[in-house]
Amino acid sequence: MxxxxxxxxxxxxxxxxxxxxxxxxxxxxxxxxxxxxxxxxxxxxxxxxxxxxxxxxxxxxxxxxxxxxxxxxxxxxxxxxxxxxxxxxxxxxxxxxxxxxxxxxxxxxxxxxxxxxxxxxxxxxxxxxxxxxxxxxxxxxRDPEGTGLVSILHPWESGSDNSPAWDEALKRVPTSTKTTIRRKDTGHVDAAMRPRDEDYQRFIHLVDVYRECEWDPARQWEAAPFKIADVQMTGILARSTADLLILAQSLSSPEERGELERMHQVLTEGLARRWRQDLSRFVSRDLVSHRDVEAPTQACFIPLVALTLDDQQRRAIRSEIKRWLDGMVVGVPSTAPFSPAFEPKRYWRGPVWAVVNWLISDGLRMNGSEDLAREIEQGTVQAIERAGFCEYFDPTTGEGLGGGTFSWTAAAYLVLSQ
Ligand code: 9YW
Missing domain, CATH: 1.20.58 (Methane Monooxygenase Hydroxylase; Chain G, domain 1)
Incomplete structure (x- = not known):
């Protein structure tokens, strides 16, 4: 393969x-x-x-x-x-x-x-x-106030476009657009697997708003009708910062090393504060409504790639992930199967993504769950071997969906099958 x-x-x-x-x-x-x-x-x-x-x-x-x-x-x-x-x-x-x-x-x-x-x-x-x-x-x-959490101003930034995590915040974004929408995606892939038209209207409304800010970050920050301090983004940024710090030991100046250390500390502290013991997950924060984003999506587990959890958190997160895998042909679903928002074929509302599994298993391994990490990796490799290098998989059937011959699924296979 x-x-x-x-x-x-x-x-x-x-x-x-x-x-x-x-x-x-x-x-x-x-x-x-x-x-x-x-x-x-x-x-x-x-x-x-x-x-x-x-x-x-x-x-x-x-x-x-x-x-x-x-x-x-x-x-x-x-x-x-x-x-x-x-x-x-x-x-x-x-x-x-x-x-x-x-x-x-x-x-x-x-x-x-x-x-x-x-x-x-x-x-x-x-x-x-x-x-x-x-x-x-x-x-x-994206963190002008220095909270230790970076924000997304558009669902596309998250990489998980139509995730239920954005539903409440997106409801406040108007569907009116100045740009004429000419969707091409539904000409390539079944519309039932893609974001809905209404999602696209809101996505393009946001693009219109930011284009009018001439893509100036400070103006966008002020004008943004959608602003979420995201644990997936912050987790990945914190982890990348840790990886850069390792490279910096031999490739960079003491000043840059110090700068990266400070960044890393701020981000990991910000992230650690987003743990919700009652939910056994990390949660993002909606900076417009000032509410936690409680929708159970894969984003809640991504901070594992950056944080060293305590024993209580490790136990909680392990059993939470196992709960999400229960009854699935292939995990980890991008939305919890017990959530009313779960749709096993619709893009980021349930399907399994190989690169997400790659991150989750990496984070689990860093946090002492080698067995569960391996189970998820093997499940991903087997799903690809059965269904091909598809964009994503239906967790309830293992069926391969979305675009075919997908590059990051191929990359995930090469890494996870090693
Ligand atoms: C878009 C390319 C991208 C991924 C995203 C995924 C989707 C659609 O496809 O985005 O129009 O940007 O959600 O994570 O990077 O594979």
Whole structure:
């Protein structure tokens, strides 16, 4: 099966960067590429670096790494560059995605060093600066009050677009848009598996609002009708910061090391405060309504990649994850099966995503649950072997759904089957 995974990554290569899948997602996506780079690091180190270098080409002067880099035109996706109206020299979207970049850079560097590559230090050093600038952007632009939690201003930023976690906050976003909506996704994939039209109207309303702020982070922060201090995003940022700190021991100055240490402390403290013992989960915070986001979604487990939990938390989270796996053919569902919002085929409202499992099992292993981590990894590998490299899986049947020949599913396979 590894040959098939390599073939998918080759087929989705557009010249040093990998599209998530042809037609449905025909550009470079931020966190997809970071996961893909980790996959490449298992067999082609040069290509792994290239993936991150091409992603860094899209980085804005203020440090943000956008969620989509439109390296080459394609008319099979909406919203394209004309809707975003950003000003970077390579067209990009105007929002970001989870910063897996730092995690990827550490893994690529370690693989390159182990292989004795002479270009490792120089290439890693450059990318390290891209990552550091992006982390500074995160804290400045998305946690201006210094709470230790970074916020998303658009559901697309979370990477889990139509998750029930956003339902309440999205209800306050109007469905009116200045941009004419021309969905292309439902021409590629069954509409019953995709976000609804109303979700898209609200997504585009938010794009309209931020474009009118000329993509200025401070103006966006003020104008945002949707603002959630997100535990998934903060968990990934904190973990990437820890990984950068490890690289910084040999590749960076004492000042930068100190800066990363402070960032790491602020983020892990902020994250730790989001634990809800009564729910056995971490919860995000809606900064508009000032309420906790209690919807049970995969995001609640992602802080494990960044935190060392105490014994009580470990026990609670283990039994919570087991509760979610109970009766499923493949786990971990992106929404708890006991939730009224659970829809096993509709995108982020229930289906299983290989990269999410990759993060959850990594976090469980860091927190002493090797057995459960392995169970989730093996379940993911078997699901892919049965159903192919699909975008995601129905947890109740194991059926593969969404786009086919998906790059990050191929990357996850290469890493999790090792
Ligand atoms: C979009 C590419 C992306 C992923 C996201 C997923 C979806 C849709 O596809 O986003 O239009 O950006 O939700 O996590 O990066 O695979």
């Amino acid at each position: 590894s040959e098939a995974a390599w073939a998918i990554l080759a087929e989705n290569d557009r010249g040093g960067y990998t599209v998530p899948t042809a037609h449905l997602y025909p550009f470079q996506w931020n966190w997809d590429s970071a996961f893909v780079a980790i996959g490449f690091a298992t067999y082609d180190i040069d290509r792994a670096y290239r993936e991150l270098e091409r992603l860094a080409e899209g980085q804005w002067d203020d440090g943000m790494i956008p969620h989509i880099i439109f390296h080459a035109p394609s008319d099979t996706y909406f919203p394209g560059p004309e809707v975003w109206g950003t000003r970077h020299r390579i067209p990009t979207s105007g929002i970001t995605q989870p910063p897996v970049f730092g995690m990827a850079l550490r893994q690529v560097h370690e693989a390159a060093s182990a292989a004795g590559r002479p270009d490792a230090v120089e290439r890693t050093r450059k990318l390290f600066q891209n990552a550091l600038r992006s982390h500074r952007w995160w804290l400045r632009a």
